[in-house]
Amino acid sequence: MKSSHHLFSTLIAKRAVATLSALLVIAIGCGAGAWQLRRAETKIALAANLAARQQMPILSANAGPWTLEEAGERRMTARGRYIPEAAIWLDNRPRPIPAGGTGNAAQAGFFVMMPFRLEGGNEVLWVNRGWAPRNNESRESLPPIETPTGLISIEGLVFAHPGKVYALGSEKSDIDPNKPRIAQNFDLEREGQLHGWSQAPFILRLEEMGVADGLLREWAPLTTGVDRHYAYAFQWFALAFAGFLFWLISGLRQYWRSNVARGQGE
Template identity: 70%
Template structure:
């Protein structure tokens, strides 16, 4: 028999199950690796787009009515007075930028608080920042300071503060008389519940040197890119290992057959 035909027979024909299994492992590894690279590229593109929008002129929430489409991811300044009694604490939010030695999974709250805009009959919800959860008693809210007078708040516009998985219908509690602990924030539902005219977005407050008990060192959108690259490497390595295992075991079988035939 022709040596090439004999080799093909040993590697493929007599090992159909092994060949199909190897092809599946290679396809899975390559596909998952390409997907991880795509995720990394998407994050890099989003970060570049956000940076470009932040370099545009700063919007003023008090001087016009802004649509989400024109204000999204742009810097904005707002002047008004906080309404602390309507605060909403969003639970199960990881610390944006873990401190040195701290666990990246440290859980806490985002503090959502409405700001009644000065000289306008409109409310703008502010993501004031992150505070750690009391691990002994979940119902104990972090101690934060809220200025009583008119304040200027500068930040970046987003459609929402981010979402987490939750059980139930997701409807906000009808009790508006005290601060609430929620899993997610529903802008339209909150406006309907309170009868407010609201801006169609939220403003994520940026760090301004305030000592109010809240952390505003927000993680960049490129956070996790290195992790995607590491995952991609692992998936591609799996594909290579699958191919090498199939090839080496096939060659060993081929050489054993040749030795047995006295070739």
């Protein structure tokens, strides 16, 4: 009993700072590891939901109007005309790399957001036409792309927005909405106010493949990065375990040294 009390005193009571530090490292490591696991589970669930909704009947934008709740993450067709003069080039977008594909994910470029006026009405559907590389020597120079003229049919997946990136400050207020421009993020509601358009409450991510228009549409699956989340979780849990081991081993060494000193003093 006396020995166990002495062990407790050596490990904890006499090492309050070391114990609190170890607890902090363990708490941070376990919390961050659990968060990474939740991120992985969320991506897997989103991918499963997306796959399920893609199996539902294909919607027609021209048969709308549709709400985001009705159309979100479903396949949709649309017939109409592009409005290229109002295109928005979303900057700092990494190149999409499909599962098992090749390419440099670190290569920055643009997502080309272009309004698409639906046939038979005045409603506009914003379309993410794909990714284009950025000119590293001249950031303001837009890469050449081909835009179909006249009435066409397109197909893609419905999303709430094209994804967001961190932006310093806000976009200039004195912009010409009828000229192509570079922006950091896309605000659907703001674009509707700038143009005075009746708009669908979502965007369509184009899924056309093999079209030589200068744009890449090999979209990465939603589960991209799951393995990375698991690796990060392992690292955080390993950090927590290492903190516990360091605290325990250093405390036991101190306990053994004190026992040797007590034995020599008797």
